[in-house]
Amino acid sequence: MPKHKIHLAIVIPVYNEGPVIRSVINSLPKQISGVDKITVLAVNDGSTDNSAKEIKKTKAVLVSHPINLGAGSATVTGLKGAEKIKADIAVTIDGDGQHDPKDIAKIIKPILQNKADIVIGTRLKKSKGMPNIKKVGNWGLNIITYALSRMWTSDSQSGFRAFSKKAISALDIESLGYEFCSEVLVEAKRQKLKIAEVPVRVIYTHYSKQKGQSIFNGMNIVIKLIIGKITKII
Template sequence: MENVNLLIGIPAYNEAKILGRVLKSLPRKIPGIANINVLVVDDGSTDGTAKVAESAGIIVARHLVNRGLGGALKTVFAYARKNNFDFLVTMDADGQHDSQDLTRILTPLINKRNDVVIGSRWLKPNSAPFSRRFMNKLANYVTLIFFGISTTDSQSGFRAFNKKSIAAVNLQTDGMEVSSEIFREIISHKLSVREVPIKAIYTDYSKKKGQSLANAPNVLIQLLLRLLR
């Protein structure tokens, strides 16, 4: 086996209630990966999120204030570049993602077929609430119009990047619009991308997290402003 190093980056904001369970579910071994490292970005939490991660022996990067999803992902990418990781996987901290899908999302990278892999919740039937479906379809449409990419899940937080794409992706936004910005970077740097089906776990807790219909106009406006610059 090649000495392939993986970083799992988990942005977290006030996730102390569930984060320990998420970290415990992560596999210790993945076929084709020699070393698995985990980074939790505590994005200005006030509930002890960082302590939960530290007590599990996980490396924590702390933001003194809440910078948003984009700000947290900037820190994840910077850490991956600084430490020369071969692969990077981003996951949500709210328990929505199934760690058993890590092998599926990494396989195209391990086999050198793609630079970026998006885990899509919509390639399989799921019980996603209407607000999630609406927000995702809206963002997918914007992504298609501006970038020419037809995707089923532009807002997925479960993604995998190889070393080439880790170096290329240069995020500028701090908010939720970062998910669509990633597609701009994929197109800009001519990265090879594919979607793979993943399981989405919707609990009462996870349904309270993420984007809401009330926040949809603001997310869309911020995305359009960024795209039109």
């Protein structure tokens, strides 16, 4: 990383997270070692609750989709926003509070040290509290992601990731939904980007468990990934 002032953008895709989004944003670190400026970009993905109002009460910059497009689309909008505000690093973090904001410093470290372009905060190495069905589902998706990208990661579906400036501009993502997580890895392989994994703590509250993905959504991700691969070939 060049020795200039480092601007970090924290991207939070938000869909109907009204009850918790304010506390999630307020819990984000105000200062991080090695970072000179932090901008929080909250991407409201057409929420139908009071999420946008809650975000406006914080210091985060609100970016709003006029309609609900999906978690992947909201994340990409956030990354494009990070590019627009000339951020050097972008971190994506879930809006339901399942990620520990203290881990942000850990996941940007490999980028600051020029060791990676994309860092995945893996939940499966510290998976205490994660329901078993989710562990099985995540492993299944890891295998499918590996089949498509030839790149093994222990938590291919983690929404807690860090992207270097190079990765932000290189990735060409088409997915709109949660299949975005796997497509990033497929794209990273194609663009020859360096990937690193950092274990992160996962905070499973009653709220985040309710908001989490069901096994049927996992099936949907698999179908969309396969169709996406076929249509790209054709």
